[in-house]
Amino acid sequence: VTDSRQQANEKAVERLCSARPFLTGVATAIDVVPGMQERMILTSGAPLPWESYTGGQREGIIGAAVYEGLAEDPRDADERLASGDIVVASTHDHNCIGSVAGIYTASMPVLVVENREHGNTAFCNLYEGKSPRRLNYGVYDQEVHDGLKYLEEVVGPVMGRLLERSDGIELKPLMKRAVHMGDELHSRNTAATTLLVKELAPLFVELAAGAGEAGELQEVLTFLAENDYFFLRVGMAAGKATADASRDIDGSSMVSAMTLSCSEFSVRVSGLGDTWFRGPLPEVQAQLFESYTADDIQWMGGESMTMETIGLGGFAQAAAFALQAYQGGSPEAMARTNEDMYAITLAEHPDFAIPFFAYRGTPVGIDVMKVVSTGILPAIDAGLAGVGGGQIGAGILRAPMECFVQAEEAWRERYPTP
Amino acid sequence: VTDSRQQANEKAVERLCSARPFLTGVATAIDVVPGMQERMILTSGAPLPWESYTGGQREGIIGAAVYEGLAEDPRDADERLASGDIVVASTHDHNCIGSVAGIYTASMPVLVVENREHGNTAFCNLYEGKSPRRLNYGVYDQEVHDGLKYLEEVVGPVMGRLLERSDGIELKPLMKRAVHMGDELHSRNTAATTLLVKELAPLFVELAAGAGEAGELQEVLTFLAENDYFFLRVGMAAGKATADASRDIDGSSMVSAMTLSCSEFSVRVSGLGDTWFRGPLPEVQAQLFESYTADDIQWMGGESMTMETIGLGGFAQAAAFALQAYQGGSPEAMARTNEDMYAITLAEHPDFAIPFFAYRGTPVGIDVMKVVSTGILPAIDAGLAGVGGGQIGAGILRAPMECFVQAEEAWRERYPTP
Numbered sequence: 070v071t072d073s074r075q076q077a078n079e080k081a082v083e084r085l086c087s088a089r090p091f092l093t094g095v096a097t098a099i100d101v102v103p104g105m106q107e108r109m110i111l112t113s114g115a116p117l118p119w120e121s122y123t124g125g126q127r128e129g130i131i132g133a134a135v136y137e138g139l140a141e142d143p144r145d146a147d148e149r150l151a152s153g154d155i156v157v158a159s160t161h162d163h164n165c166i167g168s169v170a171g172i173y174t175a176s177m178p179v180l181v182v183e184n185r186e187h188g189n190t191a192f193c194n195l196y197e198g199k200s201p202r203r204l205n206y207g208v209y210d211q212e213v214h215d216g217l218k219y220l221e222e223v224v225g226p227v228m229g230r231l232l233e234r235s236d237g238i239e240l241k242p243l244m245k246r247a248v249h250m251g252d253e254l255h256s257r258n259t260a261a262t263t264l265l266v267k268e269l270a271p272l273f274v275e276l277a278a279g280a281g282e283a284g285e286l287q288e289v290l291t292f293l294a295e296n297d298y299f300f301l302r303v304g305m306a307a308g309k310a311t312a313d314a315s316r317d318i319d320g321s322s323m324v325s326a327m328t329l330s331c332s333e334f335s336v337r338v339s340g341l342g343d344t345w346f347r348g349p350l351p352e353v354q355a356q357l358f359e360s361y362t363a364d365d366i367q368w369m370g371g372e373s374m375t376m377e378t379i380g381l382g383g384f385a386q387a388a389a390f391a392l393q394a395y396q397g398g399s400p401e402a403m404a405r406t407n408e409d410m411y412a413i414t415l416a417e418h419p420d421f422a423i424p425f426f427a428y429r430g431t432p433v434g435i436d437v438m439k440v441v442s443t444g445i446l447p448a449i450d451a452g453l454a455g456v457g458g459g460q461i462g463a464g465i466l467r468a469p470m471e472c473f474v475q476a477e478e479a480w481r482e483r484y485p486t487p
Numbered sequence: 488v489t490d491s492r493q494q495a496n497e498k499a500v501e502r503l504c505s506a507r508p509f510l511t512g513v514a515t516a517i518d519v520v521p522g523m524q525e526r527m528i529l530t531s532g533a534p535l536p537w538e539s540y541t542g543g544q545r546e547g548i549i550g551a552a553v554y555e556g557l558a559e560d561p562r563d564a565d566e567r568l569a570s571g572d573i574v575v576a577s578t579h580d581h582n583c584i585g586s587v588a589g590i591y592t593a594s595m596p597v598l599v600v601e602n603r604e605h606g607n608t609a610f611c612n613l614y615e616g617k618s619p620r621r622l623n624y625g626v627y628d629q630e631v632h633d634g635l636k637y638l639e640e641v642v643g644p645v646m647g648r649l650l651e652r653s654d655g656i657e658l659k660p661l662m663k664r665a666v667h668m669g670d671e672l673h674s675r676n677t678a679a680t681t682l683l684v685k686e687l688a689p690l691f692v693e694l695a696a697g698a699g700e701a702g703e704l705q706e707v708l709t710f711l712a713e714n715d716y717f718f719l720r721v722g723m724a725a726g727k728a729t730a731d732a733s734r735d736i737d738g739s740s741m742v743s744a745m746t747l748s749c750s751e752f753s754v755r756v757s758g759l760g761d762t763w764f765r766g767p768l769p770e771v772q773a774q775l776f777e778s779y780t781a782d783d784i785q786w787m788g789g790e791s792m793t794m795e796t797i798g799l800g801g802f803a804q805a806a807a808f809a810l811q812a813y814q815g816g817s818p819e820a821m822a823r824t825n826e827d828m829y830a831i832t833l834a835e836h837p838d839f840a841i842p843f844f845a846y847r848g849t850p851v852g853i854d855v856m857k858v859v860s861t862g863i864l865p866a867i868d869a870g871l872a873g874v875g876g877g878q879i880g881a882g883i884l885r886a887p888m889e890c891f892v893q894a895e896e897a898w899r900e901r902y903p904t905p
Contacts, residue, residue: 249809250669250678251842260668263681267712270688271705277692278701286696287689294685390842391667400843424669424808425818425843 074438074484077320081339082415082434084315085323085379089186090307091237095195095228099175102163102192107175108139109156113167113370114330115345116159119150125207125369125458126331129170130157132209136217137174160372161326161337165192166309168302169205169454170369177217178225182306183237184314191309193302195220198292201358201459207369208458227289231272238268240307245420247300248381248431253389254304255373255382256396256450256463261300266293301373308375315339315434322480323415324435327378327447327468329371336472338437341479348471355453356397357462365461369454374447374468380418380433383448383465384410388423388431396450396463406448406465407432413439413447437480440473492856492902495738499757500833500852502733503741503797507604508725509655513613513647517593520581520610524593526557527574531589531788532748533763534577537568543625543787543876544749547588548575550627554635555592578790579744579755583610584727586720587623587872588787595635596643600724601655602732609727611720613638616710619776619877625787626876645707649690656686658725663838665718666799666849671807672722673791673800674814674868674881679718684711719791726793733757733852740898741833742853745796745865745886747789754890756855759897766889773871774815775880783879787872792865792886798836798851801866801883802828806841806849814868814881824866824883825850831857831865855898858891 099105110133112126122130131146139155140146149155160167165179172194173179179192197203197216204213232238243264250260270290277286293299316325321339328335328345335345350368357365376382386392387407390400398406404425410432411417417430435447446467455461517523528551530544540548549564557573558564567573578585583597590612591597597610615621615634622631650656661682668678688708695704711717734743739757746753746763753763768786775783794800804810805825808818816824822843828850829835835848853865864885873879 246677250681251667259664260678260681263668263678263685266688267681267684270684270691270712271701271708273688274691274695274705274708275701277696278699278704281696281699283689283693283696287692290689290692294688393842394846400845424811427818428812 073320074322077318077340078323078415078434078436081315081318081321081323084187084318085311085434086416086419087186088184088311088314090182090184090240090310092180092232092240092303093183093237094181094232095178095225096181098173098177098179101181102165102179104163105175106156108154109158109175110134111158111160111163111165111167111171111173113160113169113171113372114328115333115335115347117330117332119157121332122157123331124367125454126170128209128458129172129204129207129369132204132213133172133174136204136209136214137176161328164190164309164313166305166375167370167372168305169371169452170207171372172204176221178221180303180306182240182303182310184310187314189310189313191306191313193306193309195224196296196299196302198296201461206454206459223285224289224292227285230276231269234272234275240303241420243268244304244307248385248388248421249424251389251391253382253385253392253450255301255376256452257389257392258300258304259297261304262293262297265300265303266290269293305373305375308379312375312378317342320484322437324378324437327374329368329374331368331370334469334472336468336476338476338480341476341483344479346472346476346479348469351449351466351469353453353464353466354397355462355464356395357453361455361461365455366453367456371451373451374449377447377449378435380421380431382450384433385421385423385431386450387425392450396465398465409445410448412443413445437473437476441477446470491738492740495736495758496741496833496852496854499733499736499739499741502605502736503729503852504834504837505604506602506729506732508600508602508658508728510598510650510658510721511601511655512599512650513596513643514599516591516595516597516610516612519599520583520597522581524574526572527576527593528552529576529578529581529583529585529589529591531578531585531587531790532746533751533753533765535748535750537575539750540575541749542785543872544588546627546876547590547622547625547787550622550631551590551592554622554627554632555594579746582608582727582731584723584793585623585788585790586723587789587870588625589790590622594639596639598721598724600658600721600728602728605732607728607731609724609731611724611727613642614714614717614720616714619879624872624877641703642707642710645703648694649687652690652693658721659838661686662722662725666803666806666839667842669807669809671800671803671810671868673719673794674870675807675810676718676722677715679722680711680715683718683721684708687711723791723793726797730793730796735760738902740855742796742855745792747786747792749786749788752887752890754886754894756894756898759894759901762897764890764894764897766887769867769884769887771871771882771884772815773880773882774813775871779873779879783873784871785874789869791869792867795865795867796853798839798849800868802851803839803841803849804868805843810868814883816883827863828866830861831863855891855894859895864888
């Protein structure tokens with residue numbers, strides 16, 4: 070059994086490492102997301118009944134219903150969500166991946182990322198911009214509405230037109246470079262965004278020459294260029310497309326997805342199908358924006374830890390010492406945290422390498438068994454939301470042990486020693 | 488005297504740190520470089536008589552004379568250079584800065600960088616592209632000729648048109664960011680080049696919209712985007728504009744320039760005017776491209792150590808661990824080399840900070856006295872040229888002690904203790 074688990078895990082991690090995600094387009098969710106419906110809202114986390122969504126995640130879903138015109142006002146939205154007239158579903162079940170509350174409606178533009186090695190596709194909606202007030206941070210007001218409309222009417226269509234002129238932008242080489250340029254691709258995406266702008270710039274020039282006017286194009290280029298976080302959504306879609314390719318390897322104890330809702334942290338395991346192993350909210354070592362305290366933190370969900378699932382983020386902190394300024398911790402602590410992740414993973418990534426570790430590959434493929442046996446919990450770099458909505462800081466989360474213990478038990482039940 | 492030296496050095500290093508270089512244009516050398524003449528060729532290093540230029544530096548100067556149409560062929564060029572019909576002068580004496588042999592002719596396009604804090608201007612010619620065969624590496628043939636013509640006829644004019652539409656691109660914020668993104672801005676300019684492309688992209692879009700065609704613009708954008716080294720010349724002009732502002736501070740023992748010719752390494756000192764203190768060629772710890780050995784290294788000059796003069800390059804190695812792959816050395820050795828530089832410098836840079844050192848400012852302002860008393864030699868990241876021309880590798884140079892010993896003696900003579 071140990072041998073067959075080892076073989077299964079080798080296969081699972083090989084798929085994780087060999088995926089080749091390409092950014093191929095930007096399209097409207099309803100047109101491309103499998104199973105998406107007009108009256109459906111997707112949100113982060115293992116699925117919960119409507120009454121269990123609280124705080125910012127609930128506010129975000131309600132805001133989305135109003136934004137989409139599915140309800141007249143928040144009260145109406147709440148009733149329709151309770152009655153099932155508006156359906157809430159889990160992003161993961163629709164090949165999507167959610168940032169914080171991670172909210173999708175039918176009309177939102179989504180990034181389309183194809184894994185050309187394994188033939189699967191994943192989606193992520195667009196970064197709303199620098200304001201701490203965003204729908205995915207549980208806020209919906211006129212400013213948020215206008216920002217979402219701008220994405221829907223300007224940024225999405227322009228990006229769609231740009232990408233139509235390309236054969237798709239291969240993301241792994243770009244991400245690999247970004248890791249050599251100080252990104253860990255979860256809480257730091259400065260280099261990746263800049264590299265993406267560089268890839269897109271000739272397409273912008275081509276479109277501008279054809280159009281004979283710069284206006285909207287220049288505006289979108291500036292939107293991209295000024296938002297260092299823009300790439301995160303592209304990376305998350307790449308992460309989802311990559312991790313999905315490692316699902317359903319019979320016998321594997323490797324984590325194939327991690328997710329967070331307003332009340333639970335959950336993991337899926339490659340050899341254990343679509344079951345979510347649910348645990349409590351994570352512990353966090355936070356660095357908050359001025360004036361906030363730990364009491365202000367509110368969990369609203371989040372699936373950007375798909376980056377950690379594929380060997381980045383907290384698993385590549387030693388590539389991104391510049392993150393100190395944003396999420397705290399000394400360079401020594403960052404290197405140590407990163408180093409620890411080798412003890413709970415199955416391989417060293419053949420493409421993503423850490424210059425500070427003399428180009429050692431990042432630790433990749435979280436093994437449930439190793440987490441349980443070592444007691445070392447996956448480290449996750451993340452933005453933090455606050456009570457009342459909005460981002461209030463960043464920090465390092467630790468996935469809760471309970472998920473892994475349950476997953477290990479389930480694995481042993483499913484694959485008993487003869 | 489010690490007090491007055493300290494005060495003078497504080498003033499000198501303050502000027503080094505407060506400079507604000509802006510990239511304001513690209514122009515033809517003869518039109519903007521002070522004292523440039525039609526029949527003049529500028530080259531790296533403290534000035535030498537024509538007969539003392541040897542190897543690749545001599546070949547490069549001869550090639551430049553032919554390129555510029557000042558001579559019919561290499562033999563004719565050699566004779567005219569010997570007779571003084573064609574004049575060789577030192578880049579530094581014309582506000583220019585040379586990469587390797589560092590060769591300028593009257594018709595070459597130069598980057599114009601203004602130091603808006605102190606009112607001085609510096610120039611650098613353009614990067615020739617990725618081929619190891621370049622004029623500044625001592626090679627002149629049809630391929631090199633065509634490359635130079637392309638810079639003169641396409642890249643230079645396009646960049647000039649772009650920059651005319653801007654108020655000048657402020658370089659220090661960009662360089663500061665690049666240091667947080669893994670550049671030390673001498674042997675690694677990947678982030679800075681990408682950031683520059685990002686700055687220029689909206690201008691490209693504007694020009695393309697106006698022109699109604701993308702052709703040449705897209706071509707130049709791609710040239711920039713594909714050459715990670717492109718920024719080095721911009722950085723060198725910024726370095727020269729910065730270091731020049733620290734010259735002529737009475738009583739200062741701070742290095743205001745370092746330079747290399749085919750036969751000597753030399754330094755200038757802020758309180759000692761324009762005298763070059765000349766020493767032998769530097770020691771080098773090299774990592775050569777496959778098939779080359781140390782015997783293949785040939786010194787052809789170089790002034791890119793203006794980056795070290797202003798607190799970057801070897802003085803910021805711990806910001807650029809990715810450099811290992813290119814110039815060798817372990818991350819530990821890089822951090823140690825960088826750390827050592829604090830012992831021979833006057834200050835920590837207020838703008839350039841090293842994430843791995845918990846955002847400590849880079850060591851800046853090399854003090855001749857400290858170099859002599861500690862025996863620690865300035866570490867310089869550099870590209871290496873080979874016998875017969877072309878780049879054959881990279882490595883870490885050490886400036887020779889002799890320059891500093893002579894400079895110290897000269898300082899003590901000029902500023903005797905009462």
